[in-house]
Amino acid sequence: MKKIKVGIVGGSGYTGIELLRLLAQHPKAEIVTITGRKDAGTHVAKMFPNLRGRLDLTFCDPSEAPLDQCDVVFFATPHGVAMSMARELTAKGVKVIDLAADFRIKDTEVFSKWYKMEHSCPDLLAKAVYGQPETMREQMKKADILGMAGCYPTTIELGLMPLLKLHSAEKDIVNLNVSIIADSKSGISGAGRKADVSLICAEAADNFKAYGVGGHRHEPEMVQQLSEFAGEKVPLTFIPHLLPTIRGIFSTIYVRLTEKGTGVDFQSLYENAYRDEPFVDVLPTGSLPETRSVRGSNMVRIALYRKEPDLLVILVVEDNLVKGSAGQSVQAMNLLMGLPESTGLDQIALMP
Amino acid sequence: MKKIKVGIVGGSGYTGIELLRLLAQHPKAEIVTITGRKDAGTHVAKMFPNLRGRLDLTFCDPSEAPLDQCDVVFFATPHGVAMSMARELTAKGVKVIDLAADFRIKDTEVFSKWYKMEHSCPDLLAKAVYGQPETMREQMKKADILGMAGCYPTTIELGLMPLLKLHSAEKDIVNLNVSIIADSKSGISGAGRKADVSLICAEAADNFKAYGVGGHRHEPEMVQQLSEFAGEKVPLTFIPHLLPTIRGIFSTIYVRLTEKGTGVDFQSLYENAYRDEPFVDVLPTGSLPETRSVRGSNMVRIALYRKEPDLLVILVVEDNLVKGSAGQSVQAMNLLMGLPESTGLDQIALMP
Amino acid sequence: MKKIKVGIVGGSGYTGIELLRLLAQHPKAEIVTITGRKDAGTHVAKMFPNLRGRLDLTFCDPSEAPLDQCDVVFFATPHGVAMSMARELTAKGVKVIDLAADFRIKDTEVFSKWYKMEHSCPDLLAKAVYGQPETMREQMKKADILGMAGCYPTTIELGLMPLLKLHSAEKDIVNLNVSIIADSKSGISGAGRKADVSLICAEAADNFKAYGVGGHRHEPEMVQQLSEFAGEKVPLTFIPHLLPTIRGIFSTIYVRLTEKGTGVDFQSLYENAYRDEPFVDVLPTGSLPETRSVRGSNMVRIALYRKEPDLLVILVVEDNLVKGSAGQSVQAMNLLMGLPESTGLDQIALMP
Amino acid sequence: MKKIKVGIVGGSGYTGIELLRLLAQHPKAEIVTITGRKDAGTHVAKMFPNLRGRLDLTFCDPSEAPLDQCDVVFFATPHGVAMSMARELTAKGVKVIDLAADFRIKDTEVFSKWYKMEHSCPDLLAKAVYGQPETMREQMKKADILGMAGCYPTTIELGLMPLLKLHSAEKDIVNLNVSIIADSKSGISGAGRKADVSLICAEAADNFKAYGVGGHRHEPEMVQQLSEFAGEKVPLTFIPHLLPTIRGIFSTIYVRLTEKGTGVDFQSLYENAYRDEPFVDVLPTGSLPETRSVRGSNMVRIALYRKEPDLLVILVVEDNLVKGSAGQSVQAMNLLMGLPESTGLDQIALMP
Known part of the structure; x- marks a missing residue:
């Protein structure tokens, strides 16, 4: 099977680095591009030395990232970013998985009240699915946009x-x-x-x-x-x-x-x-x-x-950072792509 | 004013060391004796190096401690010890302040159920007062035995x-x-x-x-x-x-x-x-x-x-360890001895 | 390829649990038995809940463990245990990997001085190899007993x-x-x-x-x-x-x-x-x-x-616990068994 | 004896709050003013709640602080501030105790190299004394400016x-x-x-x-x-x-x-x-x-x-923060003011 082409928007926060850690070990996914406006040109392993030797990837400017060539794009960004790019990506057949809150809340007034911004694409929101596999599995499988559950x-x-x-x-x-x-x-x-x-x-x-x-x-x-x-x-x-x-x-x-x-x-x-x-x-x-x-x-x-x-x-x-964010998002990707849901997610908890 | 003579039974735990820290700075109290069966002969500063140069005191065997010459004896012991010594001490006019649970619970059946031991002196328990100054101040002033509130x-x-x-x-x-x-x-x-x-x-x-x-x-x-x-x-x-x-x-x-x-x-x-x-x-x-x-x-x-x-x-x-135990007990001692309640308790919280 | 049969002696300490974590994810190894005298009969996941659902294994008494049916036996025990069992195991063709110090020090007098015990099998010690792959790789490959390097x-x-x-x-x-x-x-x-x-x-x-x-x-x-x-x-x-x-x-x-x-x-x-x-x-x-x-x-x-x-x-x-102990020991096992040295050791550091 | 009038410049960092904690308990000192440009108007206890009820003091703008009416002014500021104000203060008989590095290094070239700034008052620096009581006690007693030792x-x-x-x-x-x-x-x-x-x-x-x-x-x-x-x-x-x-x-x-x-x-x-x-x-x-x-x-x-x-x-x-900074500075103040050196410094270490 060809590997899933993955893009990450905004990879320099903790959900971003956790996506990198998990996807670098995922047998069926390949990170094609990662954006980071301030960090463009920086190798990910320079910022996150745990990735040295494990991921050869450089942050690139969002304007230059080949996101539309991905199968899936994760948004590990502040609220408001995913909604601004989702239309263009989904139009090209790219699945959008937002780790922030843009596609979690169905009621746009409620969204506006809590997140202090207007929702820019209520039509997409209406079709988006709340991303929590154990409770929303069937709906998620058919979605183009997932608003992943909060931690x-x-x-x-x-x-x-x-x-x-x-x-x-x-x-x-x-x-x-x-x-x-x-x-x-x-x-x-x-x-x-x-x-x-x-x-x-x-x-x-x-x-x-x-x-x-x-x-x-x-x-x-x-x-x-x-x-x-x-x-x-x-x-x-x-x-x-x-x-x-x-x-x-x-x-x-x-x-x-x-x-x-x-x-x-x-x-x-x-x-x-x-x-x-x-x-x-x-x-x-x-x-x-x-x-x-x-x-x-x-x-x-x-x-x-x-x-x-x-x-x-x-x-x-x-x-x-795992089940509460990046791990659950990889689980969601597996679901969207028809992979066994636990692919690449078999890490055993570090104890002690 | 003469200093209050203080005895401590069982000083090698955390409530014990905290009593030492507070009493070593108390302007009106003097620690006369501290017991510690296993640690008899050991200088307190050897076990608790923060006390080096501040307290010249050696753990002594309970059988040799001049507890009856104290004005107040604190019990920083496991449950069951204070009740075994309270009668003798109070008979000699020594005030007993128990940091454990022997004198907290008025109902001896309830006590037995939770602490898995019989109460050995229900008559003293009946006269003992629950030690929580802000809620029990007036009763505490006249007490001979205080069962200090838990943390x-x-x-x-x-x-x-x-x-x-x-x-x-x-x-x-x-x-x-x-x-x-x-x-x-x-x-x-x-x-x-x-x-x-x-x-x-x-x-x-x-x-x-x-x-x-x-x-x-x-x-x-x-x-x-x-x-x-x-x-x-x-x-x-x-x-x-x-x-x-x-x-x-x-x-x-x-x-x-x-x-x-x-x-x-x-x-x-x-x-x-x-x-x-x-x-x-x-x-x-x-x-x-x-x-x-x-x-x-x-x-x-x-x-x-x-x-x-x-x-x-x-x-x-x-x-x-302070308001939840040793500090509140020193506050109780002040109350029993007619001192201003905050004597020796003006430590400002360590922050950061 | 058939899986390597692994035994662990003394699995209830931190090097033991870390061996379990790593071996449970190892594609070419199978834990056949784990001993724990005090914990015999206890499921490993009861002691280490991170293993729930990942490892179906119960501590057994050392006397009942089928260690001689293993390809490799790890000793995650106090000093002195591996040397008492190594002769019997190696005689049956079982490779011994000791995470403690029994086979690290070639000079038995030096060993005795530091570890306060006589070495019970100097002849085996003479043939044992110090287990540190990057510096001792070639010697390790041919060894029957490895005394793994300390942390x-x-x-x-x-x-x-x-x-x-x-x-x-x-x-x-x-x-x-x-x-x-x-x-x-x-x-x-x-x-x-x-x-x-x-x-x-x-x-x-x-x-x-x-x-x-x-x-x-x-x-x-x-x-x-x-x-x-x-x-x-x-x-x-x-x-x-x-x-x-x-x-x-x-x-x-x-x-x-x-x-x-x-x-x-x-x-x-x-x-x-x-x-x-x-x-x-x-x-x-x-x-x-x-x-x-x-x-x-x-x-x-x-x-x-x-x-x-x-x-x-x-x-x-x-x-x-990994490169300083259990991980390096799994690396050593890979070396002994002719596997690529990094098999099962691709965990990326958890950061943050 | 009249209390020593103390001013603090820059009290919102950790050396600042530690000065506040120690001086609030000092029997012979009184904090007259504390500056904090960004925090002017804020009560110190709002920023440092451990001081609630213990210190009634509000940060004031440096331009409005009556520093020249103090006996001693502490600088708990970034490097460069104390040297800009020391001449005016010492001219009015105010002792200056700098917790930063302005008056530590006698060689101005060395100072410039490491702190990336010119020294603005080499004549004062020449007369200033390095503030480390145990090694510089006699010189410190007569100083007008102390450059306190680093941590x-x-x-x-x-x-x-x-x-x-x-x-x-x-x-x-x-x-x-x-x-x-x-x-x-x-x-x-x-x-x-x-x-x-x-x-x-x-x-x-x-x-x-x-x-x-x-x-x-x-x-x-x-x-x-x-x-x-x-x-x-x-x-x-x-x-x-x-x-x-x-x-x-x-x-x-x-x-x-x-x-x-x-x-x-x-x-x-x-x-x-x-x-x-x-x-x-x-x-x-x-x-x-x-x-x-x-x-x-x-x-x-x-x-x-x-x-x-x-x-x-x-x-x-x-x-x-204590002997490495604020505590040693209070010790220095005691020395300058002719007080017993340990006045207000009898805190026993918090252990555990």
Whole structure:
């Protein structure tokens, strides 16, 4: 089989370098071009020395990148870039996988409110598919544009999907009179590779804090997907915190059950729901997931606890840069290109 | 004024060394003796080199320690030790301050269930006072035995006291049909100075996990105190997590309000409640507390957020070894001895 | 080709788990058995959850392990174990790869002095080969027993080999009247997976210290190999330090040159020496290696600086658990079994 | 006694905040004004929440700060600022303590070469005194301007002073035909509070690297002082490394001895030299200093090892922000103002 020709727009951030790491080991993909306006002319291995000897590639100016000769183009860019280039690329038959938020939120008003920009191509948005393979697989296969799920949303959507689908099917399982609470903690790479005083080691190491308590951009995306699962509007309270780790998201999710809901065997429900998924691991009863158990891998691990009769606590871990971003995007590429979904994604978590 | 004569039983753990650090700087206290069975004969500065030149003290065998000549004896020991020595000491007029759990829980059956031992002196327990100055000041002043509050409980009790006292006074402020949720995160020193594979750096650094999800010993103590504030039983869900920091606890507390409760100005309520407290800092609206802002100091900082009309989110930080243990115990000693409560506790947090 | 049958003795430490991680991804090897006396009956994925779904293997008691049916047996054990089992295994044609020190040091008196035990099979030791592929490749290919290089020694031997071989060939390049100084820093996983108070996070995180200043067990092994390269006794001063990182060794090596030596182009010397090596990367002039650039990979990266005319400073990084131990051992297995040396070792360092 | 009136120019960096922490606890000093051009109007506690309730002070524009009404003005500014303001201040009788490099290096050409700027007041520089109390006490007492020692230099100068003074007195103790090697490691706060990608946690945590290998600005200052001690030019090789800790410097110093030098009892030499110093602690033979043993305190701890007959290894730790900068500057202020040198500097290191 000929290799898939891949282009990357904006490869100098953490999702970019992670795409490079994964694609450099992918047996069926070949990176044809990578853009980086400020870094044009720089060899990728100069910026990311882990790639020395593994990838012979130089950042090029976006205007000179042969993106239209690619089969797939990943956008590892700030919000707003993918939407400005998607029309031209898809017109030429190039699949677009956006790791930013341009194609995640269906409601353009909601998008504008949270991302402070107008959506420039609502028609493409309408056809684009939300990129989360375990919950949107069939729709994704036929898409031309994927708006990949955010890092936090991946943990919370996978953590809640079986439960909310049951609620949708059987009604009255989750008590939606009170919001579902997601208390999430993310390693610092989630904030990106940027010069920001609040992110430097002397500020952020040996420290812990909440942020975005007043509202976080990942909320509308999560409410959209969770409500889709549940068949009704799902109220969600989301409080993100900043962990002094490099990678890793840990979401502690609190769900109030109805009386009917208290009778469900959630352990079995989840094990069945994810039985055939290569990247979702439902831990045995009593297990405690750790972020390091997924470090560098595309796995999500989930544990379930019943605290009081009416309270289900769901613990979910992922590597925010892999399953939360670049890895899930490679998984999506595999899906789009008809490859086995786990191709090139067999990295085992680095532990210790 | 003559200096207070202080004894420390079991000084080789983290609460012990923190007592040493604080008392070595205390202008009105003098450490007369420190016990350490295994370490008898060892100079404290040999074990804790930060004390070199600051404290000329040698661990002595408990059987040889002149504890009965002290004004106050701190127990920085495993659970069960203080109760075995309290009768003899208090009979001689020595005040006992236990940093462990022997005198925290009034119900001996509850104590036995969680700590897997019988209580050996229920009569003393009945007279002992729970040691948390901001909520129990007047009772503490007259006590002979103080069972100092645990590290997590201090954050959660201070984070909820004004609210629950209002609920007690005005009724129907907090919706107690659903449990209050406390999602807490603790730095690793909270697990103590012990040889345990799960605590070594290669396991616990760059990692995050929950633990004690099935039930944690601090729960009964918190329910006891919170219910006392509220005037009725307060249901609490407590999920502790292990942070890869050395010190610091961060509690994110979720409280459902009644319709009446949604009308309360909680910011003012808390500012008024803690206005005169030297060690409780209610942050201005919109602030985000960080664990480093209290590192090494006896401060607790609290921020309040209203997420939905009926959900109050309370963020609380403390240094688990200071306000969560040794510092609060020195504060308690000051109270018992009639000193200004903040004597010797003016350390400013180490930041960065 | 049939898969290589691999046995692992003592798989519950960090070199053991790292062997599991690497071998689980090795296309030509199959782990047949893993021993663990204390952990017999435990599934490896229960201890190391990163292996869930990737390796279906249970620790078995050493007495029941079918080690003699393996092609290769790795010893990830404390010193002294491999030598007790090597005779029986090699007699049955099983290749022995010892990650500990039993077969590193040729002089049994030196071995006894540093490791506090008699060598039980000096005849096997005499035939065993020191396991460091880049410097001992040809001898290794024919060996039955490999005593794999230690973690620190790998950095220092690779950092000095081209220079000392030149010295051997041309004489009078290095001033050996003064010792070569190796100031090395190791991440904490180098101390092993053991319950030791000095290794717990609250002690070792946010801290830095030297250790073994009076003498470290890796010294005799290094002097043996360096002297072999140089054709004369090489005096070495080795000061190890403990880094608050999980993985990674950084060695800063200071070499005094003779006047003749100052004329050498060391950059070219090293680039030529390692041109064809897949796992040794000589960085361009002016580069600064970082431990994270090799995290999780089998690479060594080297940079050279001339500080004064007569002082060469050599900076070397490796991942102590991969190139410093398990990875280099898999590389050795490939060599023994006639596989391309880099089979199964193409992991790219995890960065960030 | 009236309190010393203190001004701080440039208080928003790490040396600034550390001055604030120490001076807020100083019983004899009062901060009158603090400047911060960008931060004018901001309360210091808004930027540094550890100061909430402890310091009621607002950054003011440099043009409006009543610096000339102070007894002492600290410059916690980039290089070049203190020299532009020192003449005016000293003319009005204000003592100037510069934490940057403007008044450290006596040779203006050397200064220009390393700091890329002309010295604007060589006459003041000639009269200024290098600020390192243990080695320059008497000269400092009479100075109007102090150019405080850098963070690395403090460790290396204190680590070598007794030895080099002996060499000066008795000749032929240290073999100065080869350079003294200082392999130093600094916590990341040494790089300052600045927005720099290379300092963010996801880059610098769990990592270790050398930097400034080609030459570091602290070299000329160290050579100047060491040569002063030795009575002859001291060749020095200095290699700094970046530690993934917040605070702390660890210098490993390698000194070659002459044959005569090998006969010296260095342990006694150092213990005698520093016997009366409150902030220099010579550890007992065989001790291993740790950076955490000085975290947050003004102590330097030193250990001495003889590795080979002719090699002395000196290990030195300090907190770079305290003894390496702000603490030593407060110590200098005490000296200038006739106060006991340790006034306000009795913080015990935070351990764990």
